[in-house]
Amino acid sequence: MVNQVPKMTSVTGIYRISNKMLKLRHAGFTLMEVMLVILLMGLTAAAVTMSIGNSGPQQALDRTARQFIAATEMVLDETVLSGQFIGIVIEKTSYQFVFYKEGKWEPLDKDRLLSEKQMEPGVVLNLVLDGLPLVQEDEKDDSWFEEPLIEPSADDKKKHPEPQVMLFPSGEMSAFELTFIAKTNKGQQAETLVVGDALGRLTIGRPDETR
Numbered sequence: 001m002v003n004q005v006p007k008m009t010s011v012t013g014i015y016r017i018s019n020k021m022l023k024l025r026h027a028g029f030t031l032m033e034v035m036l037v038i039l040l041m042g043l044t045a046a047a048v049t050m051s052i053g054n055s056g057p058q059q060a061l062d063r064t065a066r067q068f069i070a071a072t073e074m075v076l077d078e079t080v081l082s083g084q085f086i087g088i089v090i091e092k093t094s095y096q097f098v099f100y101k102e103g104k105w106e107p108l109d110k111d112r113l114l115s116e117k118q119m120e121p122g123v124v125l126n127l128v129l130d131g132l133p134l135v136q137e138d139e140k141d142d143s144w145f146e147e148p149l150i151e152p153s154a155d156d157k158k159k160h161p162e163p164q165v166m167l168f169p170s171g172e173m174s175a176f177e178l179t180f181i182a183k184t185n186k187g188q189q190a191e192t193l194v195v196g197d198a199l200g201r202l203t204i205g206r207p208d209e210t211r
Helices: 002-080 154-158
Strands: 085-090 094-101 104-107 124-131 165-167 176-183 189-196 203-204
Touching: 002 085, 002 094, 002 165, 002 176, 002 203, 104 176
Parallel strands: none
Antiparallel strands: 085 094, 085 165, 094 104, 124 176, 176 189, 189 203
């Protein structure tokens, strides 16, 4: 009887030690799980940040291009109703609508929506013209505007810039392609193309292309 007690005590001690080891092992595994979750959350956050960084400039360009289309369509409707010639002056970082008055092009800035639009920092514009709108046979030899007798000065040209894109009372306009360009956070180039045809139709991208 005396010899059996130490054995039972020894077995109990081993059981207790084993139980403690299991608890410690379980606690250690839980800590690893927490660390793994934190790591995964960090990777997910980084992926989302990278995604936002890449799509942000493109979304901003698309929004700016659609604002340009909306304003141009509104002005084109105005030319049809009023019979007035209106043009678009497109610079590297801005565009504005102008109208022809007394031999000069004046900015169409009475409406805030149609006043000169400056691009956000880092955004540039690239314009490619594709000829003039359709012209009737009896208009081939006629000039749309009277030529000035005196060549305007450089300062006068700056105050009254001539438009590259013309909007006509017939609902037609100069065919053009206008690209809005910006750099992404990774240094890549984001672009949004606006196409205007001679019939006065405006689209994001070329009509035969899908986005």
